[in-house]
Amino acid sequence: MARNHVTTTVNGEQVEYLCDTTQSLLSVLRDELGLTGTKEGCATGDCGACSVVADGRLVCACLMLGVEAEGQQIETIEGVASSAGLHPLQQKFLEHAALQCGICTPGIIVAAKALLEKNPDPTEEEVRYWLAGNLCRCTGYDKIIRAVLDTAKQIQGVSS
Amino acid sequence: MSSSRYYAPTQLNEAVQQLAQQGARAMAGGTDLLVQMRSRLEKPAAIVDLKKIDSLRRVDITADSVRIGSGVTGAELGENTALVACYPGVVEGAELIGSTQIQGRATIGGNLCNGSPAADSVPALIAANGICEITGASGERQVAVADLLLGPGRLDLQPGDIITAIVLPKPVAGQADAYLRFIPRTEMDLAVAGVAVNLTLDEQGVCQQARVAIGGVAPTALLVPDAGAALVGTRLDATALTAAGEAATAAARPISDKRGTVEYRRKIVAVLTRRAAVIAAQRTGRAS
Numbered sequence A: 001m002a003r004n005h006v007t008t009t010v011n012g013e014q015v016e017y018l019c020d021t022t023q024s025l026l027s028v029l030r031d032e033l034g035l036t037g038t039k040e041g042c043a044t045g046d047c048g049a050c051s052v053v054a055d056g057r058l059v060c061a062c063l064m065l066g067v068e069a070e071g072q073q074i075e076t077i078e079g080v081a082s083s084a085g086l087h088p089l090q091q092k093f094l095e096h097a098a099l100q101c102g103i104c105t106p107g108i109i110v111a112a113k114a115l116l117e118k119n120p121d122p123t124e125e126e127v128r129y130w131l132a133g134n135l136c137r138c139t140g141y142d143k144i145i146r147a148v149l150d151t152a153k154q155i156q157g158v159s160s
Numbered sequence B: 001m002s003s004s005r006y007y008a009p010t011q012l013n014e015a016v017q018q019l020a021q022q023g024a025r026a027m028a029g030g031t032d033l034l035v036q037m038r039s040r041l042e043k044p045a046a047i048v049d050l051k052k053i054d055s056l057r058r059v060d061i062t063a064d065s066v067r068i069g070s071g072v073t074g075a076e077l078g079e080n081t082a083l084v085a086c087y088p089g090v091v092e093g094a095e096l097i098g099s100t101q102i103q104g105r106a107t108i109g110g111n112l113c114n115g116s117p118a119a120d121s122v123p124a125l126i127a128a129n130g131i132c133e134i135t136g137a138s139g140e141r142q143v144a145v146a147d148l149l150l151g152p153g154r155l156d157l158q159p160g161d162i163i164t165a166i167v168l169p170k171p172v173a174g175q176a177d178a179y180l181r182f183i184p185r186t187e188m189d190l191a192v193a194g195v196a197v198n199l200t201l202d203e204q205g206v207c208q209q210a211r212v213a214i215g216g217v218a219p220t221a222l223l224v225p226d227a228g229a230a231l232v233g234t235r236l237d238a239t240a241l242t243a244a245g246e247a248a249t250a251a252a253r254p255i256s257d258k259r260g261t262v263e264y265r266r267k268i269v270a271v272l273t274r275r276a277a278v279i280a281a282q283r284t285g286r287a288s
């Protein structure tokens, strides 16, 4: 059986790959494209470590097929920092020590970035609900929530 | 190494033909199907992705009906302000499914077709008197949501049948709905019990019609006619609410599992019934 040929855009660059029908987007990103920033935690959609944005929607890459990415715009953690430096969220995560082992961090940064793009000034409750699908077994979440709220404040300060 | 085929038809009739193949499975958001495939419960020979079929991805609100395409996601339902205005309870059920990440993928049709007794969007569809539009190899038919559900994971669908939409009546003046579930944590868990109430109050605040549906407490979500009847003709006073709750408890046939015992589920379903009825009544703007 022939594998599926897919043309898609990952972090603004057009890419092509071959994948099996049942291969997840997560497996394609890591194993076919070498983008290992997106992590595998549970592989069943519960932990959020594999969060990516597909056509503007935050999704778990483990619960999307690689073949579904045809023609879509995929954004991963590798596209968050720019040549100018770290994204403000990444900077704030460092300042607040909002990570320990780091496995959940790429997914949380991608998810938090999607939140701030949709809602630049979220309440603490909104941040906690938005990130409820991102599990962290080290930090106890408080530092993560504070880093996200502080980033929102900083971005607001810059733009106003 | 898998040898499954992948199809992403844009036309419903193509999808019907593709699903006629031995071992083919429909996929909408994949949040149930891909998990089942990973745990090797499912090994489809072909996956037919329904998301490119336009008519499944739309919500159409007309003078007398609200048609929700089966392939609309929870996130999209929540963003549809016209739909939220008509059916706040249906939307809050669908929006309770999973996390932000799951919301971006999980569809209302997938939630229904997976056949979980605790599926969060189903009680409000039953309370709303929803009708499924089904297209399959033998043509089109319509089945009430309540009649579609036969047991856990079992539906009145033939292999290859596609639910294209769930059609709800357009609410009348004074009509509103609500869905409440109880879970052991605040997010990301399956309902111990869930209750949807759809009711109509007249201008004096007297209940003209009420439909109560319960989930998570029987092999399928089900309508509890006695609970609705207990509310009709009342202003939803404490006696009426208690009677409705007791009717829900009487209709429940729960099991004990790690999320709750039989006794607990029977009790909590009454509490949720009372509270959901009050919320629905408040939403009508006519509650006394």
Ligand SMILES: Cc1cc2nc3c(=O)[nH]c(=O)nc-3n(C[C@H](O)[C@H](O)[C@H](O)COP(=O)(O)OP(=O)(O)OC[C@H]3O[C@@H](n4cnc5c(N)ncnc54)[C@H](O)[C@@H]3O)c2cc1C
Residues within 6 Å of the ligand: A044, A045, A046, B025, B026, B027, B028, B029, B030, B031, B032, B033, B034, B035, B050, B070, B071, B096, B097, B098, B099, B102, B105, B106, B107, B108, B109, B110, B111, B112, B113, B114, B116, B118, B119, B120, B121, B161, B162, B163, B164, B188, B189, B190, B191
């Ligand atoms: C982390 C996580 C949390 C979850 N939390 C909840 C929760 O809180 N509450 C809840 O109710 N569910 C929950 N779920 C289950 C699941 O997300 C929902 O049931 C979801 O609505 C399924 O929709 P889908 O589009 O992803 O379905 P899919 O996985 O694509 O399909 C599900 C089933 O329905 C069939 N199907 C899909 N669409 C059609 C159609 N139009 N016609 C015929 N058959 C069809 C498929 O063949 C498959 O058998 C959760 C799942 C995960 C992974």
